[in-house]
Amino acid sequence: MSIFKKEFFERSTLKVAKDLLGKFLVVQHPTLDKKAYMITEVEAYDGPHDKASHAHRGKTARNEPMFGEAGVWYVYLVYGMHNMLNIVTGDDGYPAAVLIRGVQPLSNQVAKLTKLDGPAKITKFLKIDRKFNNKPATLKTGLWIEDLGVKIKKSQIKSSPRIGVNYAGEWKDKKFRFFLKSNVR
DNA sequence: GGAGTGATGACA
C-alpha cells in the first residue's frame, strides 16, 4: 500500500495514463469507510497543442490547475450537471492531465455496486465535486491514488481515440484513451 | 435520436 507521489505524475502524460490502469482510486468520506476502486479507463490530455484539451485556448480560470503542479486534481463541470475527474500531469507550467473515465469496485465490496463505466458516473457515485479541484492527490485529503499491488500485463491495455471530442480536428483520432481489455464496453 | 443543465469563454 503506497500512496503515489508527485514524481509519478510528473512524467509524460501518456505514460502516466497507462500506468494508472490497475491502480486504485481511494475515497475517504468523512462519514463513510475508506473505499478503493480500480482504475480501468483513462484518457490523456496532453499539452497546449491538443485541441481536445481545455488548455488549448490558453490558461483560464477554469483550467488553471492543468498548468500547475503535477499530482493535483482537476475537477470541473460539463453540461451543467456532470463533474469530470482529472489528475494533472507534466511539469509545472505544462498543461496536461489524465481524465479518469472508468473505475471498478473491489470484488469484496458491495456486489451490486455496478461497474462505474462513465466519467460522470464515477464522480456522481463517489460524490466527487469541485471541492476537490486543485487539491493534491498525493496527500490523504479524502481522494488519492494507491498501488495495491495489482499487476497489469501490457497485453491487457488497449487504446482507442478519445470520446466526445469530435470537434478536435486531427487530434480527435489520437489514441489517447487507454482501458483494460476485460473492461471493454 | 434528443433533452436536460449551468458554468464557462468569446465577444461587445
Place this chain on the structure above:
DNA sequence: GTCATCACTCCA
C-alpha cells in the same frame, strides 16, 4: 451584459 458551446447521461 449576451450567446453559443460543452472531455455526458438518460430516456426514447
